[in-house]
Amino acid sequence: MIIKVLIIDDSSLVRQTLPQVLETDPEIRVIGTATDPIVAVHMLQNERPDVIISDIEMARMDGLTFLRKMNETIDPIPIVICSSLVKNNSPEELKAYDLGACEVILKPSFQTKQFLEESRIRLCDAVKSAYSCTGKIKQLIPSQAVAHSSVQKKEGSNLAQNDIQRRIIEPKHTADVIMKKPDTQIANSLGLSEPVVVVGASTGGTEALKDFLGALPEDCPGMVVVQHMPEYFTQAFAERLDRLSKVTVKEASNGDVVKTGTVLIAPGNSHLLLKREGNSYFVEIKNGPLVTRHRPSVDVLFRSAARYAGKNAIGVIMTGMGDDGSHGMKEMHDAGAYNIAQDEKTSIVWGMPGEAVKAGAVDKVLPLEKIAEEVCTKAKIMQMNFNHIKTCY
Numbered sequence: 001m002i003i004k005v006l007i008i009d010d011s012s013l014v015r016q017t018l019p020q021v022l023e024t025d026p027e028i029r030v031i032g033t034a035t036d037p038i039v040a041v042h043m044l045q046n047e048r049p050d051v052i053i054s055d056i057e058m059a060r061m062d063g064l065t066f067l068r069k070m071n072e073t074i075d076p077i078p079i080v081i082c083s084s085l086v087k088n089n090s091p092e093e094l095k096a097y098d099l100g101a102c103e104v105i106l107k108p109s110f111q112t113k114q115f116l117e118e119s120r121i122r123l124c125d126a127v128k129s130a131y132s133c134t135g136k137i138k139q140l141i142p143s144q145a146v147a148h149s150s151v152q153k154k155e156g157s158n159l160a161q162n163d164i165q166r167r168i169i170e171p172k173h174t175a176d177v178i179m180k181k182p183d184t185q186i187a188n189s190l191g192l193s194e195p196v197v198v199v200g201a202s203t204g205g206t207e208a209l210k211d212f213l214g215a216l217p218e219d220c221p222g223m224v225v226v227q228h229m230p231e232y233f234t235q236a237f238a239e240r241l242d243r244l245s246k247v248t249v250k251e252a253s254n255g256d257v258v259k260t261g262t263v264l265i266a267p268g269n270s271h272l273l274l275k276r277e278g279n280s281y282f283v284e285i286k287n288g289p290l291v292t293r294h295r296p297s298v299d300v301l302f303r304s305a306a307r308y309a310g311k312n313a314i315g316v317i318m319t320g321m322g323d324d325g326s327h328g329m330k331e332m333h334d335a336g337a338y339n340i341a342q343d344e345k346t347s348i349v350w351g352m353p354g355e356a357v358k359a360g361a362v363d364k365v366l367p368l369e370k371i372a373e374e375v376c377t378k379a380k381i382m383q384m385n386f387n388h389i390k391t392c393y
Contacts, residue, residue: 001027002027002028002029003027003028003029003050003051003127003128003131004029004030004031004047004048004049004050004051005022005028005029005030005031005049005050005051005052005053005127006030006031006032006033006034006040006043006044006049006051006052006053007019007030007032007033007034007052007053007054008033008034008035008036008037008039008040008052008053008054008055008058008063008066009033009035009053009054009055009058009082010035010036010055010057010058010059011055014055014107015033015035018030018033018053018123019033021119021120021123021124022123022124022127024120024124024230025124025127027128028124028127028128031047031049032047032049035058036058036059036060036061037054037058037060037061037063037065037066038060038061040052040054040066044077048077049077050077050078050131050134051077051078051079051080051102051127051130051131052070052077052078052079052080053079053080053082053127054066054067054079054080054081054082055081055082055083055107056081056083056085056086056092056096057083057085063081063083064081064092064095064096064099066079067079067081067096067099067100067101068099071099071100076100078102078130078131078133078134079100079101079102079130080101080102080103080104080105080126080127080130081096081101081103081104081105082105082106082107082123082126083106083107084106084107086104086105086106087106087349087351102129102130102133103126103129103130105122105123105126106321106349108123108203119203119321120230121228121230121290121293121294121295122228122293122294122321122322125290125293129293173289173290173291173292174291174292174299174327175291175297175299175300175303175327175328177288177289177291178271178273178286178288178291178297178300178303179273179300179303179304179307181303181331182303182306182307182331182335184334184335187306187307187310187334187335187336188310188311188335188336190308190309190310190311190312190335191279192311192312192385192386192389193276193279193280193281193309193312193386194221194222194260194279194280194312194382194383194386195221195312195313195314195378195379195382195383195386196221196222196223196224196258196274196281196305196309196312196313196314197220197221197222197223197224197313197314197315197316197375197379198223198224198225198274198301198302198305198309198313198314198315198316198332199212199223199224199225199226199315199316199317199318200225200226200227200298200301200302200315200316200317200318200320200324200325200328200329200352201225201226201227201228201298201317201318201319201320201352202227202228202294202298202318202319202320202321202322202324202349202351202352203228203319203320203321203348203349203351204318204319204320204347204348204349205227205228205318205319205320206227206229206237208318208319208342208346208347208348208368209225209227209241209318210240210241210244211368211369212316212318212368212371212372213241213244213245213247213249213263213372214244214245214246215369215372215373216245216246216247216263216372216375216376217246217247217376218246218247218261219260219261220247220260220261220372220375220376220379221260221314221375221376221379221383222257222258222259222260222261222262222263222264222281223247223258223262223263223264224252224258224263224264224266224272224274224283224301224305225263225264225265225266226266226272226296226297226298226300226301226325227265227266228294228296228298228320228324229268230268230269231267231268231269231270232268233268234251234265234266234267234268235251235267237251237265238250238251238265241263241265245263247261247262247263248261248262248263249262249263249265250262250263250264250265251264251265251267252264252265252266252267252272252283252285253285254283254284254285255282255283255284256282256283257280257281257282258274258280258281258282258283264283266285266296266301267285267296268296269295269296270285270286270287270295270296271285271286271287271288271291271295271296271297271300271301272284272285272286272296272300272301273285273286273300273301273304274301274304274305274308274309274313275304275308276308276309279386281308281309286300291324292322292323292324292327293322293324294322294324297324298317298320298324298325298328298352299324299325299326299327299328300328301328302315302325302327302328302329302331302332303327303328303331305328305332305337306328306331306332306334306335306337307335309335309337310335310336310337311335311336311337312337312382312386313332313335313337313338314337314338314339314340314375314378314379314382315329315332315333315337315338315339315340315361316339316340316341316342316371316375317329317339317340317341317342317352317353317356317362318342318347318352318353318368318371319342319346319347319348319349319350319352319353320347320349320351320352320353321349321351321352322351322352322355323351323352323355324352325352325355325356326352326355326356326358326359326361327359329356329359329361329362330356330359330360330361332361333360333361333362333363338363338378338382339356339361339362339363339364340362340363340364340365340366340371340374340375341353341354341356341357341362341364341365341366342365342366342367342368342371343365343366343367343368345367346367346368346369347368353365
């Protein structure tokens with residue numbers, strides 16, 4: 001299966017770079033680019049794409065107008081809106097869903113290679129999700145859905161983003177596809193162990209992790225990290241962090257022991273789980289479907305920490321787009337873990353941390369430069385409690 005894509009954007013940099021990013025996926029082929037919807041309409045007469053990616057702000061016709069006009073046709077083409085305007089439930093984001101966009105994603109910074117690589121999986125997955133909507137787009141438009149169900153239409157009403165997203169044909173998988181939800185009672189009954197730290201980050205996370213790990217002492221607690229990043233990039237990323245940090249940083253291998261002064265980075269395109277044997281922890285690398293549209297997924301790591309570490313875990317969620325990690329962090333919180341979220345001011349995108357805060361999963365919200373100190377302080381207290389228990393027995 002090859003998905004043919006047409007890109008509409010008035011930025012020459014986007015038209016040059018986005019095809020290169022998308023075509024790293026062998027199932028996607030960009031058949032053309034257009035500076036605006038008017039040019040795109042002429043191109044459609046020569047070859048019909050399977051999916052269109054469109055910006056919003058363009059000179060002769062904006063992307064939302066084009067979206068509305070396309071979805072008024074008999075056989076509309078699935079459209080992904082990719083714009084810098086769609087963030088934090090902005091009016092443009094909700095309007096795009098209201099007009100029947102199959103996917104709405106925040107445009108990555110094409111000026112920064114690392115930022116772009118972090119967004120590659122999200123972009124490719126948005127194209128595939130939109131392709132799955134082929135022939136079913138009318139179901140995504142609230143006014144159409146209301147008419148078909150004979151429910152009286154409310155003039156001018158906007159559906160909440162979550163309500164609209166339920167209409168997407170391809171649902172996001174949860175961590176349930178990788179492991180069962182932890183039993184809170186069992187997780188709370190876990191015995192004390194040395195503290196273990198689990199960290200999740202996405203957009204902007206490569207630099208945030210550099211600062212965070214660079215501030216850690218050599219004797220920091222063992223740590224496991226999921227950073228959304230493509231396959232083959234994580235090893236070089238880990239090696240770079242290792243050179244810049246006092247702690248040892250490496251790409252995780254199956255069965256690696258989580259130990260003091262060592263940070264394990266999840267390999268790209270694989271899920272990473274924390275497991276326990278006695279009072280020690282190790283990691284398991286696992287294949288499986290995308291979870292919250294990511295592999296590795298922060299939700300998977302955090303759920304495993306809730307299940308196997310419980311109150312012995314410290315969770316950290318950093319800058320990132322979307323909500324990956326928020327559900328798993330809530331499970332950690334319910335299991336007795338201590339959780340920290342990066343604040344909005346120091347986050348490139350306050351999506352993942354913000355969603356975790358909304359879920360009631362976070363104990364403390366801190367600026368990036370304060371997180372390492374807080375982790376170490378809390379870990380020392382947890383280590384003292386564990387040492388006390390050991391001497392008593």
